[in-house]
Amino acid sequence: MNAPATLFTNQVAALLWPSLLAQHGAEYDYHLAEGDAVMGVRGMLTEGVEGEFVSPGRYARCLIDSRDLPRPPRAADWIDIGDETYDVESVEGTLSGISRLVVKLTGQTWMK
Numbered sequence: 001m002n003a004p005a006t007l008f009t010n011q012v013a014a015l016l017w018p019s020l021l022a023q024h025g026a027e028y029d030y031h032l033a034e035g036d037a038v039m040g041v042r043g044m045l046t047e048g049v050e051g052e053f054v055s056p057g058r059y060a061r062c063l064i065d066s067r068d069l070p071r072p073p074r075a076a077d078w079i080d081i082g083d084e085t086y087d088v089e090s091v092e093g094t095l096s097g098i099s100r101l102v103v104k105l106t107g108q109t110w111m112k
Helices: 007-023
Strands: 027-029 037-047 060-067 078-081 082-090 098-105
Touching: 007 037, 007 060, 007 098, 060 082
Parallel strands: none
Antiparallel strands: 027 037, 027 078, 037 060, 060 098, 078 082, 082 098
């Protein structure tokens, strides 16, 4: 995992994390590629990713605290949020333990 060298992701995000979760957090079930699941993990989902032509589109970003999982997140994991399932496409780690995941809506239900 790459650790972006920005002040916000490496220091400020960790300090604000409890307040951000209280205001914008969602609860979801995180599934590891090996088959284990972690239920009730909290994170923040942001619809859309830069460069996508449709909003909301197929891709989104999800911020999570990697310390809530038994191992760091990685591609091939997936997340259930509400009635939707998102595949983890890529993970950017930070020095503070908060990871930015690019996730892709599973299947073709996003095409409306």
